[in-house]
Amino acid sequence: MRVLLLCLLTGLLAACATPPAAAGDSQAALLAGLRQGGYLLYLRHADTAVAPEPAVRDLEDCGWQRNLSQQGRAQAAALGAMLRQQGIAFAAVESSGFCRTRQTAELVFGRAPTVSADLLYHVSQTPAEIAAATGRLKALLGRRPAAGNVALVGHAPTFRDATGIELAEGQGAIVKPAGDGMFIIVGRIDVHGVSAGRGS
Secondary structure: OHHHHHHHHHOOHHHHOHHHHHHHHHHHHHHHHHHHOOOEEEEEOOOEOOOOOOOOOOOOOHHHOOOEOHHHHHHHHHHHHHHHHOOOOOOEEEEOOOHHHHHHHHHHHOOOOEEOHHHOOOOOOOHHHHHHHHHHHHHHHOOOOOOOOEEEEEOHHHHHHHHOOOOOOOOEEEEEEEEOOEEEEEEEEEOOEEEEOOOO
16 A cells, blocks of 8 residues: 555556566566476475474385375375466476475376485484585586476475575475576476566
């Protein structure tokens, strides 16, 4: 209301109405770019059942792990449906070895991911191990896809340390790799759609 009043008082109503249109243009451009390829999607695994988790054991054994909840399975399936509806495809899908990331990848993208040790994170890791994992993730985020888009399904802490962005379960960030470990966060994604901009 205060902003609208200021616009009226200064005679700049048309100018003040410009940012939403510009945001719409940015979103349309991002969607068009995603359909062409050349982007990374970093996706945090979908919603999980609240449960304590011991130190890392056999990652093929889901029994000791914090796994997807029913809500998480529905969330991942809905995200996959949204991506297909928008015509956004992925040439490659990678995930950490945890069951929750592998299952998220399968539900979103419709196929088993390639497991990457570079996406591994666990709360039981030492600070040095977490720092090393963050460094590996930064390298992945700066890697240009050989073709199409690439999806990386992982965990929140290393992505937060690498980018300063906190992802909720089932949320993702759209990354434009620049090579040599450099990258730009250009958008966000969740079950509701794709939005342009870094977010917070």
